[in-house]
């Protein structure tokens with residue numbers, strides 16, 4: 001999780017899938033950079049995020065698969081971000097904001113660029129951000 005720089009629009013959308021092919025993703029822009037987020041969730045998920053406006057991303061799901069959500073609830077997020085993976089092969093596809101939560105930007109999404117071919121990542125600035133500032137949970 002990191003604020004997005006404007007991605008560069010592409011003439012043709014970049015299309016790719018999860019490992020089993022049931023989740024198809026098309027992105028209309030190349031990310032300004034990719035981020036191997038070092039926060040507690042993303043580190044364990046092994047994600048390399050590209051950040052987009054939701055309108056730049058089209059995700060379609062085959063009839064025999066769904067996007068399964070893991071909704072983060074920890075020091076960095078209180079049910080406001082969903083990590084979405086293919087129900088069949090387990091590939092992590094995206095994070096999205098959970099509607100109606102205080103931080104519901106609505107317009108921002110992260111796409112796991114590990115689903116792209118390695119050559120698509122060539123030349124991109126590769127960062128290791130730490131994610132958003134950690135919220136201190138108050139003792140009950």
Ligand SMILES: [Zn+2]
Pocket residue numbers: 018019020021022023065086087088089090091
């Ligand atoms: Zn899959």
Ligand SMILES: [Zn+2]
Pocket residue numbers: 001037038039040041042043130131
């Ligand atoms: Zn993160």
